[in-house]
Amino acid sequence: MARDNELYDVTIVGGGPTGLFAAFYSGMRQLKTKVIEAGRHLGGKVAQFYPEKYIYDIGGIPRISGQDLVWQMKEQADLHSPEMVYNQYVTSIEKQADGNFKLTADSGETHLSRTVILATGFGIYEPVRLPVENASKHEGGQLHYTLLNKEKLSRKTVMIVSKNRVGIDWALALEDQAEKVILVNESDTFQHMGSDDEVRLEKSSVDVKLFHEVRELIDQDGSLQQARLMNRESGDEELLAIDEVLVYQGIEFKAAPFKQWELAVEKSKITVDPGMAASVEGIFAAGDAVHYPRKSMLIASGYTEASTAVNSAALYLNPKASAQVYSTVEYKYKE
Numbered sequence: 001m002a003r004d005n006e007l008y009d010v011t012i013v014g015g016g017p018t019g020l021f022a023a024f025y026s027g028m029r030q031l032k033t034k035v036i037e038a039g040r041h042l043g044g045k046v047a048q049f050y051p052e053k054y055i056y057d058i059g060g061i062p063r064i065s066g067q068d069l070v071w072q073m074k075e076q077a078d079l080h081s082p083e084m085v086y087n088q089y090v091t092s093i094e095k096q097a098d099g100n101f102k103l104t105a106d107s108g109e110t111h112l113s114r115t116v117i118l119a120t121g122f123g124i125y126e127p128v129r130l131p132v133e134n135a136s137k138h139e140g141g142q143l144h145y146t147l148l149n150k151e152k153l154s155r156k157t158v159m160i161v162s163k164n165r166v167g168i169d170w171a172l173a174l175e176d177q178a179e180k181v182i183l184v185n186e187s188d189t190f191q192h193m194g195s196d197d198e199v200r201l202e203k204s205s206v207d208v209k210l211f212h213e214v215r216e217l218i219d220q221d222g223s224l225q226q227a228r229l230m231n232r233e234s235g236d237e238e239l240l241a242i243d244e245v246l247v248y249q250g251i252e253f254k255a256a257p258f259k260q261w262e263l264a265v266e267k268s269k270i271t272v273d274p275g276m277a278a279s280v281e282g283i284f285a286a287g288d289a290v291h292y293p294r295k296s297m298l299i300a301s302g303y304t305e306a307s308t309a310v311n312s313a314a315l316y317l318n319p320k321a322s323a324q325v326y327s328t329v330e331y332k333y334k335e
Ligand SMILES: Cc1cc2nc3c(=O)[nH]c(=O)nc-3n(C[C@H](O)[C@H](O)[C@H](O)COP(=O)(O)OP(=O)(O)OC[C@H]3O[C@@H](n4cnc5c(N)ncnc54)[C@H](O)[C@@H]3O)c2cc1C
Pocket: 013, 014, 015, 016, 017, 018, 019, 036, 037, 038, 039, 042, 043, 044, 045, 046, 049, 050, 054, 055, 056, 057, 088, 089, 090, 091, 119, 120, 121, 122, 123, 124, 125, 256, 286, 287, 288, 289, 297, 298, 299, 300, 302
């Protein structure tokens, strides 16, 4: 458990692929490391946008699902037990008179660190919440805004609420493992539907309810049991027995406040030098958050930039430190 005002060597803002690899690498360099993530989940855009899809362009891994990649990255980062802080959106970063940084989250909590690595991507993407009274109570329990933790939905009756193609993708991805999938759409079409999506949906066992909206989530002893739906054409209502709810109603974007943090910015991203140092001494950055000529927005680029940022932070903290870990051949970690 993090204690307020405990000083860390490296604080990484953002727990996406770049931040997680930075956390692993920072631990390997024996730096006292903390990760602060705005959301409930790690994995950044991979977890949020394509956990069920396969990724093919990571060296040495011919094919891996987004979800598995996030789990493996978390496992790798955990080898050095970094402090992981969730649900804290960092709003301010101040360099204090002693040279240490004070980071403040929207919750009011503060964090002290000798260096900072920004791995925030472009900012945060917040799912548009289901506008039903007690939805927030079940969020993270039986109500989800991402398909991360797909296994949790095995052999369950899953209600997906979406009028977007994402809802179709999720329904088809769950069809085989769930007991039953019900896809509820308040409209009569799905936005951004692919040419064969309608056919795939028709051939599937997914129960599609067009022109229906969720009016109420009904629980018993804290456990979600039923959803009350209303047919928007007829006004008729029905009760559905459900175990889990998945919602995709779009995403709201909030850009990272780089200028507020007094960092030099180009194309709305942090300007970095070849050592991934930002314009404020002691702040480094990596991944989708940064800009330099020919920058590519790839997970693999974020990994390289993360290790460079950590090596630069290590040298900043101790100019006599080695420039990098030259080989992990003799590296020992707990099994
Ligand atoms: C649909 C799609 C498919 C893609 N496919 C591929 C692919 O096949 N291969 C590939 O290499 N790349 C792919 N990419 C790109 C890849 O996902 C990104 O390059 C990668 O996610 C960047 O990682 P990151 O950690 O730098 O940023 P992000 O993944 O954006 O993670 C940033 C994290 O920082 C957190 N955060 C932001 N601001 C704050 C704050 N102020 N306080 C606390 N936390 C904060 C966010 O919540 C988020 O978790 C794809 C992207 C998309 C959208």
